[in-house]
Amino acid sequence: MRALTLLLLLALAGCQSARYDIATPEPGEQDWAPTLVQGDKAQGEDGSLYAKPSMLTLFQDRRAYRVGDILTIVLNEQTQSSKKADTSLDKSSSVGLAAPQLGNKELGDLSATLDGKRAFAGGASASQQNSLSGYITVTVAKVLANGVLAVRGEKWIRLNQGDEFLRLRGLVRVDDIDGQNRISSQRVANAQITYAGRGSLAEANQPGWLTRFFQSPLFPF
Template identity: 40%
Template sequence: MTLSAAILAGCDSMPVNRGDDPDFLAASAPAPLPQQYNNGAIFQAAQSRGLFEDYKARQVGDLLNVILIEKTDASKTAKTSATKDSNVDIDVARLDFNGTPVSPLGSLVGINSDAKRSFDGQGDSEQSNSLEGNISVTVAEVLPNGNLVIQGEKWLGLNQGKEYVRLRGIVRPVDITAENTVLSTQVGDVQIYYGGTGAVADSNAMGWIMRFFISAIMPF
């Protein structure tokens, strides 16, 4: 049981590498059609562009710059109190062998029972997160309604390791600005992961023995 728990706990700390998750890989543009050349003419079909068409992302493989402005603040307080008291008194007359009281008044034998239960619980939880920056992603899919599925990752190599940002979500073309940017708050069904690898990240990670003692399989 201990060996199994150690193996399961070790699975929680699998190393993260660039490109190991297909949901965040950069999407490649579809193969282009054969270019058509019209030698001697000013117009070239291979380099043409619509008269009112801009350079915003709209096709699979196009780049889109996402501006990260994520900030969350959450707090929760819970308090529970319960009390229960019960009392039972029973008086029984002491009788002789004939069934008559020993004395005219009868000597009473008293039985008393008291029970008390009390519970008091209280919990507080607060969490605050902030993420700012930019990440360029690619269009992975164009949905039937015109919305764009975007995905990508950004890695930064530092002295003692690497830091990464991964993003995936759905964007409306109308939310994309003329500079080909979109706010992260305008990305639907968004998945944003921020983490790191290396000596600094490992020093902040909990050991596998401690993870075993706080895991769900620990009965105490």
């Protein structure tokens, strides 16, 4: 019976740990790969030196606006949130019954008093703060009909004890790109930013499967 109970606990722990088994990311995955423009070098039409795909304007700085162009995202994300709640409940009641009388005789032993009191107090607080700064250079994956650019890209850094990677995708306006071909991450619409790592250091920061089991909602105690 004990062996069966132990096997059942191990099975439940395995099911719980499956929730944390996220596919290990790899560099160059298709969803994050840079958009490369294929073909030969652009040539002018009808003997002209002007080639529209490689157009250079004389009246503005060179900025990303075509598929395959490179754009630098300046990461300056900072979020902070806090929440606090307090609840208090108090209620009391009292009932008294005087001693009844029978003629001129008072029956004092039959008097009674009833008191009741209820109280409840609860409180909760939570706070969280996150910050991310740096740079990541991405490519334009698509130009929408209204001129908005869909960008995506990733950056991988190999360290002694593992890898760290940064991924970003979102939508940007050409008007928000500055003269140095950069844009703040706060101006990226529908931004999806991932900063994580893999390797021995990342694994050391994760709890073991038995710890996750005892901390899971399935644990009955």
